[in-house]
Amino acid sequence: MTPIIDTTATANLRGSIWMIAAMAAFALEDALIKMASQTMPIGQILIIFGLGGASVFAIAARTNNQPLFVPDVLSLPMRIRVLFEVIGRLFYVLAISLIPLSAATVILQATPLVVVAGAALIFGEKVGWRRWTAIAVGMLGVLVVIQPGAESFSLLSLLAVVGMIGFAGRDLASRAAPVSLGTAVLGFYGFLAIVVAGALYAVWQRVPFSMPDTSTTFTLLAAIFAGCAAYACLMRAMLTGEVSAVTPLRYTRLLFGIFLGVAVFGEQVSIAMIAGSALIVASGVFILSRGRA
Numbered sequence: 001m002t003p004i005i006d007t008t009a010t011a012n013l014r015g016s017i018w019m020i021a022a023m024a025a026f027a028l029e030d031a032l033i034k035m036a037s038q039t040m041p042i043g044q045i046l047i048i049f050g051l052g053g054a055s056v057f058a059i060a061a062r063t064n065n066q067p068l069f070v071p072d073v074l075s076l077p078m079r080i081r082v083l084f085e086v087i088g089r090l091f092y093v094l095a096i097s098l099i100p101l102s103a104a105t106v107i108l109q110a111t112p113l114v115v116v117a118g119a120a121l122i123f124g125e126k127v128g129w130r131r132w133t134a135i136a137v138g139m140l141g142v143l144v145v146i147q148p149g150a151e152s153f154s155l156l157s158l159l160a161v162v163g164m165i166g167f168a169g170r171d172l173a174s175r176a177a178p179v180s181l182g183t184a185v186l187g188f189y190g191f192l193a194i195v196v197a198g199a200l201y202a203v204w205q206r207v208p209f210s211m212p213d214t215s216t217t218f219t220l221l222a223a224i225f226a227g228c229a230a231y232a233c234l235m236r237a238m239l240t241g242e243v244s245a246v247t248p249l250r251y252t253r254l255l256f257g258i259f260l261g262v263a264v265f266g267e268q269v270s271i272a273m274i275a276g277s278a279l280i281v282a283s284g285v286f287i288l289s290r291g292r293a
Helices: 009-036 042-063 076-098 101-108 111-122 129-146 157-175 183-205 214-240 243-265 271-292
Strands: none
Touching (some): 009 042, 009 101, 009 214, 042 076, 042 214, 076 101, 076 183, 101 129, 111 129, 243 271
């Protein structure tokens, strides 16, 4: 049965609150993983985080009588989705562990722009010149943030760019995924992909795993809880209010990410980062408004 979405102002307000809560939880997840990366190998973090999240979604799927192992999980869109999930998660976690959290968060906000461009090129969706211009302006914002050619430029910033492209590819593949697969099942395989990403990186890095101390253990458990809570809040937001009303609030993740970067890790926010953020957010909001029209 298709859920009935209340489109009143009150429902949109509730949906907006759920979306803001989701973005805060995602930013907290990033900060906790960055903290854990200071004492534990990246591959081990990804494996533990992925197993924890997969367990939560496996329980959720079984509670809702959704089978986890069905032929549709082996479909081409799902295999492509897992591939991009591995790329996105691995490179983004590498980014937040090696570059400022605030910078990685800003670059990640360009994901919707790449999704719109991909939808036009792959699915043939109609995107007019105004939205193409907005996409170009948003990509310019990414360049402003990473500042190629400047003395402060670091090749490590490209890790966040690759991660962002991976997440965009995952979102595009999700649109083509079989409709028989529920959100809990997609979440389960998404977190299993994180386990694969961690295993691959662990083999490449060849750093022995370590026994986490009490502080790191609680940090990872909190990261798993934050990630699952973020996903649940996101789903609740999309089912509570109008998509066009709640989706722009995805950009609040940028504010939370910058705040945590400054408050927890002592990062500095440059004029270039502020300018790039403004270009990315303005482009994204414009594209959403044009899509609604």
